[in-house]
Every structure is written in C-alpha cells, then in structure tokens.
Amino acid sequence: xxxxxxxxxxxxxxxxxxxxxxxxxxxxxxxxxxxxxxxxxxxxxxxxxxxxxxxxxxxxxxxxxxxxxxxxxxxxxxxxxxxxxxxxxxxxxxxxxxxxxxxxxxxxxxx
Amino acid sequence: xxxxxxxxxxxxxxxxxxxxxxxxxxxxxxxxxxxxxxxxxxxxxxxxxxxxxxxxxxxxxxxxxxxxxxxxxxxxxxxxxxxxxxxxxxxxxxxxxxxxxxxxxxxxxxxxxx
Numbered sequence: 001x002x003x004x005x006x007x008x009x010x011x012x013x014x015x016x017x018x019x020x021x022x023x024x025x026x027x028x029x030x031x032x033x034x035x036x037x038x039x040x041x042x043x044x045x046x047x048x049x050x051x052x053x054x055x056x057x058x059x060x061x062x063x064x065x066x067x068x069x070x071x072x073x074x075x076x077x078x079x080x081x082x083x084x085x086x087x088x089x090x091x092x093x094x095x096x097x098x099x100x101x102x103x104x105x106x107x108x109x110x111x
Numbered sequence: 112x113x114x115x116x117x118x119x120x121x122x123x124x125x126x127x128x129x130x131x132x133x134x135x136x137x138x139x140x141x142x143x144x145x146x147x148x149x150x151x152x153x154x155x156x157x158x159x160x161x162x163x164x165x166x167x168x169x170x171x172x173x174x175x176x177x178x179x180x181x182x183x184x185x186x187x188x189x190x191x192x193x194x195x196x197x198x199x200x201x202x203x204x205x206x207x208x209x210x211x212x213x214x215x216x217x218x219x220x221x222x223x224x225x
Contacts, residue, residue: 004153008151030210031210031211040218040219041218041219042115042201042203042216042217042218042219043154043201043203043214043216044216045213045214048210048211050210088153088154090153092210098156098169098170099154099156099214100153101153101154101155102153103151103152103153104151104152104153
C-alpha cells in the first residue's frame, strides 16, 4: 500500500539550512511534491520532482530524490522566519491523479 | 482572482446535525477536490470532480456527499454529523488532472462535532 512518512518537527536558526526528509513506499510513484502550509491557510505547492530525476533546484529550495531508498528531501538554504510552516511531501502513483500526503513536518525558525 | 474560497471558516455541530461546506473557484478549473486533515495527519481525499456533473469517490467518502452542478461550485454535504468527522476540510481545484497541474487550495473550514 501507499505510505508517506515524515518527522514531525524541525527547529533551525535563522540563516542556517533546513533539511526536511520524507520516505515513501510506493515504487510506482511518478511525481513527488513539496507543499507548504502556513498557519490558518491552505496548502501551497512549493516544488515537485519527476521520479526519473535525482535533484531539482529552485532558488533557495533543493529537492533530492533517492529512488532506490524511496527517500525525498527538501533543503531550504538561508532559512528565514517566514519559512516557519508545516511542510508536506506527497506522492502521485502511476497514472492516477490521487495524491498521498505525508503527516507534515513543522519547521520552526528561531532568531 | 479570489482563487478558491470556502465558507464557513469555523463551525461547531451537534451529533446528528447536517451541514454543507461551500467551495467556489473563479479560475475556470475543471478539477475540484475535497480533502480532510486530521490532527498530525496528512490530507486524505474525500471526493473529487473532473467537471460539472461528474463526481467520484476518494479515499474516505463515507458520511459525505457532493454535487457539481456548475464549474465554479463544489459543495460538500455532511448528512448525520459524527465526532469522527471533526477535522479541517480543504477544497482544492486544478486546471487538469495531470501530474504537473497544480492544485490550488482554499483556506479551509475547521469543523468540530460534539
């Protein structure tokens, strides 16, 4: 079955890099996504990666995918207080349009 | 564009009551979705629609109904509210159903059933 797991909390200092990790079980995953949820708001798509890619960079965000280990990570460089939020990874399996979300990682950025 | 709007923002229901959660999008998107988010959990898909007049079940449809009479609106109905339906409900829409079609989310409705 499909299962997506994340650690629940991460705390970093402003200016440091944050690395949020995610593991998934479905080997047929085609696309993997990172969403950001700020307090009281809906989810906002940050970035996605296709399963045949190892890395994708978008400004301060770097996504790394290890398909062999089914491990996905999101690195935020120069983390700012505005990056404090819950980050969800999600996978899309096969040709369907269903997304399976992880439990979310709450990132706290301290001064 | 307002994007995806949801009403109400908060609601408290008694067991057995019914209510409709409203969702409207002004982006002319074909696909619309309802998710629920339980504390400490990821989102789970309740129902989705690929266009006006077409709806389909998601992962957790029991206890809910939907309709899609127009492109813009996708209401979610709870007929007999139960404490297990206490959750935050998110509506989302996307232009298409492909993997790179971004889903845009509304701000959510926080529902408590007592």
